Amino acid sequence: MKIGILGGGQLARMLALAGYPLGLDFVVLEPAPDACAAPLAEHIQAAYDDEAALEQLAQTTERVTYEFESVPASAVEQLNESLSVYPPANALSTARDRNNEKNLFRELGIETAPFAEVHDLAGLEQAVSKVGLPAILKTRTLGYDGKGQQVIRPGDDLEVAWRSIGRVPAILEGFVAFDREVSIIAVRSLSGELAFYPLAENVHQEGILRVSTCLRQDSHQTLAEDYARRVLEKLDYVGVLALEFFQVGEHLLANEMAPRVHNSGHWTLEGAETSQFENHLRAILGLPLGSTAPLGHAAMVNLIGDMPETRSLLALKNAHLHLYGKAPRPGRKIGHVTLREVSADELSAGLSRVHKILE
Numbered sequence: 001m002k003i004g005i006l007g008g009g010q011l012a013r014m015l016a017l018a019g020y021p022l023g024l025d026f027v028v029l030e031p032a033p034d035a036c037a038a039p040l041a042e043h044i045q046a047a048y049d050d051e052a053a054l055e056q057l058a059q060t061t062e063r064v065t066y067e068f069e070s071v072p073a074s075a076v077e078q079l080n081e082s083l084s085v086y087p088p089a090n091a092l093s094t095a096r097d098r099n100n101e102k103n104l105f106r107e108l109g110i111e112t113a114p115f116a117e118v119h120d121l122a123g124l125e126q127a128v129s130k131v132g133l134p135a136i137l138k139t140r141t142l143g144y145d146g147k148g149q150q151v152i153r154p155g156d157d158l159e160v161a162w163r164s165i166g167r168v169p170a171i172l173e174g175f176v177a178f179d180r181e182v183s184i185i186a187v188r189s190l191s192g193e194l195a196f197y198p199l200a201e202n203v204h205q206e207g208i209l210r211v212s213t214c215l216r217q218d219s220h221q222t223l224a225e226d227y228a229r230r231v232l233e234k235l236d237y238v239g240v241l242a243l244e245f246f247q248v249g250e251h252l253l254a255n256e257m258a259p260r261v262h263n264s265g266h267w268t269l270e271g272a273e274t275s276q277f278e279n280h281l282r283a284i285l286g287l288p289l290g291s292t293a294p295l296g297h298a299a300m301v302n303l304i305g306d307m308p309e310t311r312s313l314l315a316l317k318n319a320h321l322h323l324y325g326k327a328p329r330p331g332r333k334i335g336h337v338t339l340r341e342v343s344a345d346e347l348s349a350g351l352s353r354v355h356k357i358l359e
């Protein structure tokens with residue numbers, strides 16, 4: 001069976017790598033000529049809203065998924081005329097817009113930071129009086145890895161902040177003094193079967209994820225699963241969903257959701273019985289889900305910017321290297337390392353060794 005993927009980056013590449021053992025083939029629609037999934041899939045090189053290319057994708061595949069949430073709604077509508085696209089279109093339209101996403105959380109009784117919509121400079125002033133400072137101004141759409149965001153502190157010039165995000169529709173969000181950032185990777189299959197991975201603790205720098213560590217028995221697991229279940233069921237969701245939270249004491253404040261496989265779930269490649277990539281494919285095909293049980297103590301470290309000393313990383317006995325075939329460039333995710341150890345202490349020693357190599 002052939003699976004179509006909108007987007008041909010590393011997530012598409014890892015979906016294909018997980019799908020071949022299941023007997024699947026892949027076609028990616030991706031405008032970039034040097035897409036890193038291209039060596040593993042048939043590559044339709046065209047814009048995501050190119051009608052002829054979408055028609056070709058619909059003709060050659062039986063099911064379509066995507067690896068990023070800025071897929072044009074028109075593309076999904078066109079594809080849905082002849083086949084099924086999962087996760088469903090309502091998940092995409094919710095996740096693509098921070099305001100929709102936050103409103104969904106609020107509607108489902110999932111806690112968030114205080115937030116307010118911003119349409120213009122006067123609206124920003126009102127939002128500041130409602131939310132308070134410090135706060136973060138975030139574009140409603142197209143923001144990722146800390147892009148399209150501006151922290152506003154007391155005394156800052158609001159006009160400068162408004163200009164810095166390009167004067168586009170935004171939300172102002174209260175700055176959360178969180179204890180930790182955590183995320184849950186959840187999955188719901190076409191048949192309604194649900195599964196949840198253990199929470200991951202995530203460390204970001206400059207808005208980019210650096211390290212995710214699987215939390216094997218965390219006291220917030222039940223609450224995170226409950227929140228994820230509410231979203232999955234409300235959206236009649238199919239596939240993997242990532243929900244990111246700020247943990248403050250007993251509370252989990254939902255920051256954002258991603259209707260796709262997610263960077264904070266890469267540890268599952270060697271750290272769980274079934275990876276998030278395989279479970280996403282199983283889910284969208286209506287196959288039984290694989291076990292999400294963790295294997296040992298696992299973590300993932302992103303390789304960002306420069307190509308590291310790969311020989312040294314491979315010399316670490318419990319490290320696994322995943323390179324995406326991308327040219328190094330400042331701030332670019334070019335691969336990751338997963339670590340799986342027998343104890344929490346061994347994992348923390350292993351992480352120190354990886355960090356030393358990456359220094």
Ligand code: AMP
Nearest residue numbers: 113136144145146173174175176204207
């Ligand atoms: P986002 O694109 O919303 O995931 O933001 C990227 C990163 O910026 C998050 O993972 C946090 O580390 C930080 N951040 C975003 N929003 C907030 C907030 N309201 N309070 C504190 N830190 C935040």
